[in-house]
Amino acid sequence: MSPRSRSALSAVLIALASLLAPCATLAGWAMHGPADTGRYVAAVAPLADDPAVRDAAADTLGAGFAGFFDEATAGPVNGAVRLFVRDAARSFTRTEAFHEGWDAANRTVHAAVLRALRDDGAAGHAVTVDLAPVTERVRDRLAEDHVPFARRIPVRHTAVTVLPAHEADRLRKGYQVLDVAAFWLPLASVVFAVTGIAVAACRRRAVTAAGIGTALGGALVALAVLVGRRLTVAELPGPVDGPAAGAVYDALTETLRTASWLLVALGLTVALASWLTGRYGRPARRRPPARPTPEPTGPTPPRPTGTRL
Numbered sequence: 001m002s003p004r005s006r007s008a009l010s011a012v013l014i015a016l017a018s019l020l021a022p023c024a025t026l027a028g029w030a031m032h033g034p035a036d037t038g039r040y041v042a043a044v045a046p047l048a049d050d051p052a053v054r055d056a057a058a059d060t061l062g063a064g065f066a067g068f069f070d071e072a073t074a075g076p077v078n079g080a081v082r083l084f085v086r087d088a089a090r091s092f093t094r095t096e097a098f099h100e101g102w103d104a105a106n107r108t109v110h111a112a113v114l115r116a117l118r119d120d121g122a123a124g125h126a127v128t129v130d131l132a133p134v135t136e137r138v139r140d141r142l143a144e145d146h147v148p149f150a151r152r153i154p155v156r157h158t159a160v161t162v163l164p165a166h167e168a169d170r171l172r173k174g175y176q177v178l179d180v181a182a183f184w185l186p187l188a189s190v191v192f193a194v195t196g197i198a199v200a201a202c203r204r205r206a207v208t209a210a211g212i213g214t215a216l217g218g219a220l221v222a223l224a225v226l227v228g229r230r231l232t233v234a235e236l237p238g239p240v241d242g243p244a245a246g247a248v249y250d251a252l253t254e255t256l257r258t259a260s261w262l263l264v265a266l267g268l269t270v271a272l273a274s275w276l277t278g279r280y281g282r283p284a285r286r287r288p289p290a291r292p293t294p295e296p297t298g299p300t301p302p303r304p305t306g307t308r309l
Contacts, residue, residue, distance in 0.1 A: 015213065017210065024188075026256070029256045044252070052246075095145070104134045109129055113162060127162045208275055210270070211267045214270070215265075221260035225256055225257055225260065
């Protein structure tokens with residue numbers, strides 16, 4: 001294979017590796033980050049202290065308790081009671097019981113969604129959870145803290161729909177694709193990069209190009225995270241919009257942002273090291289040895305002899 005053909009093939013392989021690197025990063029993050037219940041709960045646990053999330057949770061809890069009072073009194077309660085319920089809900093979000101309920105609810109919902117995505121037999125069925133155990137746990141914790149009327153909090157076994165059937169089926173197909181891509185995309189990216197460097201006519205330049213491509217891929221992932229945040233926050237209605245949705249998104253994508261900047265740093269480091277090696281690491285050129293002076297071919301002149309005295 002001629003050097004020109006080797007350089008062209010190397011460029012194509014390195015370009016493919018650079019394009020697959022951000023896709024592999026996204027797939028790996030999706031399967032080992034949000035798709036893992038333990039890591040998901042650990043990621044969203046600090047959000048219980050976020051003011052925006054606490055306000056959104058207080059509004060939701062306040063509306064729920066107001067509805068409960070409406071049912072108990074067979075009519076709408078007055079504004080003073082609603083104001084009291086709202087203040088009580090906001091005070092509750094600052095307790096340890098709220099933190100326990102937050103973790104338990106997130107763990108329950110995430111485990112139910114993940115179980116439905118992995119089960120092909122759940123096709124055509126909505127994803128539902130029963131939050132009665134979470135409510136009972138929160139009630140017991142409030143009772144231990146001697147909160148008035150804590151034992152009177154009702155615990156209702158009601159199936160709450162988390163995902164409709166059509167959305168669950170669509171997410172199940174995407175989950176299966178990600179499961180395959182999370183293994184093969186990183187492997188293909190590494191194989192393409194190594195092969196492209198091996199077949200290159202100038203391997204130093206191939207290493208530099210691979211480093212630059214990796215850095216560009218990491219920058220592309222960081223840009224995708226930024227754009228995805230704006231789109232996600234803009235499309236989420238209800239009590240989780242605005243700052244609360246942004247806080248949730250930032251918590252879930254923290255690992256992905258870190259991975260993107262690691263790709264940028266790794267690619268730039270490899271490219272810079274390769275460039276410096278080529279520029280300053282070349283051995284100094286040796287001068288060719290001087291040619292010996294040719295000896296005269298004529299008769300050798302006689303040596304002078306000393307005069308005897």
